[in-house]
Amino acid sequence: MTALTAMSLTDHELTRARRRFLKAGAATALALSPLGQLLAKAGGPHSGPSHPGYGRLRPVRDLTTGLPLLRLPEGFSYLSFGWAGEEMAGGAVCPDAHDGMGLVRAEGEVLTLVRNHEIVTGAGSFAPASATYDTRCAGGTVTLRFDAGAGRLLDMRPSLSGTLQNCAGGVTPWGSWLSCEEFVSDPGPVRLGGGEHTLARAHGYVFEVPAEGLSRAEPIVGMGRMRHEAATVYPRTGEVYLTEDQESGGASGFYRFIPKVRDDFLRGGRLQMLKAVGEPDLRTGQLVGRRLKVEWVEIEDPDRGFDSDGRPIGLQAQGYAGGASKFSRLEGCIAGDEVVYFVSTNGGDAACGQVWAYYPERAELVLIFEPSDPAVLDYPDNIVLSPRGGLVICQDSKGPRQHLYGLTAGGELFVFARNDVVLDGAMGFSGDYRGQEWAGCCFSPDGKWLFANVYRPGFSVAITGPWKQGLI
Incomplete structure (x- = not known):
C-alpha cells in the first residue's frame, strides 16, 4: 500500500478540512445541474454508460485474504477488513x-469510521448496556479505526445496538454518525426475521453515534418515526435532510429537520416534508434538467409512526394532507x-432509478439523471460526493452482479468496481455473494482511500489507486 501524507488535525482543523472536502464536491454542483453541462441533456433519459471512466475492470486480489473479491480498473488495489x-x-x-x-474523524493517519448493521431480528444487543436501546433487538453500529498510512485495520468495537434495521445514515460536521432505523413498530409483539418477537420499545428513529465512546442510545424523536434511509447535514444551515424507503410499492417522502440547536438534535426542532409546486407525484413522468420550485409542509406530530389504518406511514399521511410530493x-x-x-432507487419511467439535486438557497429541485434501461443503472442506493468531482453510487439491484458507479461532473456514468465475491470456506463463509449489494461508500479526507461495504457475507474494503480529477 502507498503511504498517505501524514495529517495532524485538531477538531477545529478537522472541521475546516470537512468544509474543504464538501466544497470540493460542491464545486461540481453547477456541472451536475441543469445550470451546467446537463442543460444540454434536459428532457431525455440516459440510454447507456457514456464515459470510459478509469477503464476496463479486471480481477484484483484482496491484500488481506489474497482472494479476487473485486473487479477494479488497472492500477487500483484494495484490502478487506471488519469481516x-x-x-x-x-x-x-x-x-x-x-x-x-x-x-467521522481523522487524527494523523488514523481514520475513524462508523458502520451500520441492518439486522432485523430479535436476537439481542451486541453493545454494552449503556449503548443499548432495546435489549430484544440486534441491529446497531460498529466503530472502526483504520491506519491510512499502513493500510490496515487497527480495531473495531460496538458503539450502538438494540436497534432495528439500521440501514443508512450520515455524518455530521462535528464528527458523529446518524444511524437510521428502517423499521417502524410499537412496543409489543412483532414479526422479525421470520419469527415472532416482543419489543420493549417503539422503533423507527434516528440515533447519534460519537466518534469516540458509545452512543447514548437515545432516539432523536424530532427527526420522525418512519422507515428511515439516509440523513445528511447541510453545512450552511445545520438542517438535516432525510430520505424514506417504503419498499412495498408505496410512495416515499423527502424530509427536512430544522434543529432548535445546531449540534444538539435531542433538543428538538421542526420536521417538514418536500412539496414540489404543481408536481404531487415525482415517481414517473419527469424531465431531466427541469427546475421545480419547492415548498415545505410541516409535520405536526413527528412521533406518529402509523396512520389511522395502522400502516407505518404516519408522517406521510400528515405530509400528503398538506400537498407534499x-x-x-x-x-x-x-x-x-x-x-x-x-436518489430514488426504483423511480423513473423505466423504474430503475433517479438522481435528484435540491438547492436549498434557491428552493429548487432538479432531476439530474434518470436511466432508460436497467443495463445502464439499476437500483442506485448509497451515494457520496468525491473530492475530485462527481458522485459514487452504490448498486443494490436484483441482478446477479452489483457495481460501484461513478457519475462525472458532466453527468456521464461509468462502472468503477464490481462485486466478484465467491467463497469456499475463507473467513468462515462459503457461497456465491456476487449479487450482494454495495453500501457505505465514503472517502478519506485527502481522497486517497474510498471505503465501501459488501453487505453479505459482510466486510468493508479500502480502495486506492490512480485517481483522476473530474471522475471520482
Missing part, C-alpha cells in the same frame, strides 16, 4: 449485514456546500 464473525474489542462478535457507513423508494442522500443530492 462479520470477527471478534471485536470487548469480545463481542461482529454482526453481518454491513450497510451505511461514514468517516411523492417519490419512489428514496435511498442515499449527501450534502455539498450548495446542493443536496438524493
Whole structure:
C-alpha cells in the first residue's frame, strides 16, 4: 500500500478540512445541474454508460485474504477488513449485514469510521448496556479505526445496538454518525426475521453515534418515526435532510429537520416534508434538467409512526394532507456546500432509478439523471460526493452482479468496481455473494482511500489507486 501524507488535525482543523472536502464536491454542483453541462441533456433519459471512466475492470486480489473479491480498473488495489464473525474489542462478535457507513474523524493517519448493521431480528444487543436501546433487538453500529498510512485495520468495537434495521445514515460536521432505523413498530409483539418477537420499545428513529465512546442510545424523536434511509447535514444551515424507503410499492417522502440547536438534535426542532409546486407525484413522468420550485409542509406530530389504518406511514399521511410530493423508494442522500443530492432507487419511467439535486438557497429541485434501461443503472442506493468531482453510487439491484458507479461532473456514468465475491470456506463463509449489494461508500479526507461495504457475507474494503480529477 502507498503511504498517505501524514495529517495532524485538531477538531477545529478537522472541521475546516470537512468544509474543504464538501466544497470540493460542491464545486461540481453547477456541472451536475441543469445550470451546467446537463442543460444540454434536459428532457431525455440516459440510454447507456457514456464515459470510459478509469477503464476496463479486471480481477484484483484482496491484500488481506489474497482472494479476487473485486473487479477494479488497472492500477487500483484494495484490502478487506471488519469481516462479520470477527471478534471485536470487548469480545463481542461482529454482526453481518454491513450497510451505511461514514468517516467521522481523522487524527494523523488514523481514520475513524462508523458502520451500520441492518439486522432485523430479535436476537439481542451486541453493545454494552449503556449503548443499548432495546435489549430484544440486534441491529446497531460498529466503530472502526483504520491506519491510512499502513493500510490496515487497527480495531473495531460496538458503539450502538438494540436497534432495528439500521440501514443508512450520515455524518455530521462535528464528527458523529446518524444511524437510521428502517423499521417502524410499537412496543409489543412483532414479526422479525421470520419469527415472532416482543419489543420493549417503539422503533423507527434516528440515533447519534460519537466518534469516540458509545452512543447514548437515545432516539432523536424530532427527526420522525418512519422507515428511515439516509440523513445528511447541510453545512450552511445545520438542517438535516432525510430520505424514506417504503419498499412495498408505496410512495416515499423527502424530509427536512430544522434543529432548535445546531449540534444538539435531542433538543428538538421542526420536521417538514418536500412539496414540489404543481408536481404531487415525482415517481414517473419527469424531465431531466427541469427546475421545480419547492415548498415545505410541516409535520405536526413527528412521533406518529402509523396512520389511522395502522400502516407505518404516519408522517406521510400528515405530509400528503398538506400537498407534499411523492417519490419512489428514496435511498442515499449527501450534502455539498450548495446542493443536496438524493436518489430514488426504483423511480423513473423505466423504474430503475433517479438522481435528484435540491438547492436549498434557491428552493429548487432538479432531476439530474434518470436511466432508460436497467443495463445502464439499476437500483442506485448509497451515494457520496468525491473530492475530485462527481458522485459514487452504490448498486443494490436484483441482478446477479452489483457495481460501484461513478457519475462525472458532466453527468456521464461509468462502472468503477464490481462485486466478484465467491467463497469456499475463507473467513468462515462459503457461497456465491456476487449479487450482494454495495453500501457505505465514503472517502478519506485527502481522497486517497474510498471505503465501501459488501453487505453479505459482510466486510468493508479500502480502495486506492490512480485517481483522476473530474471522475471520482
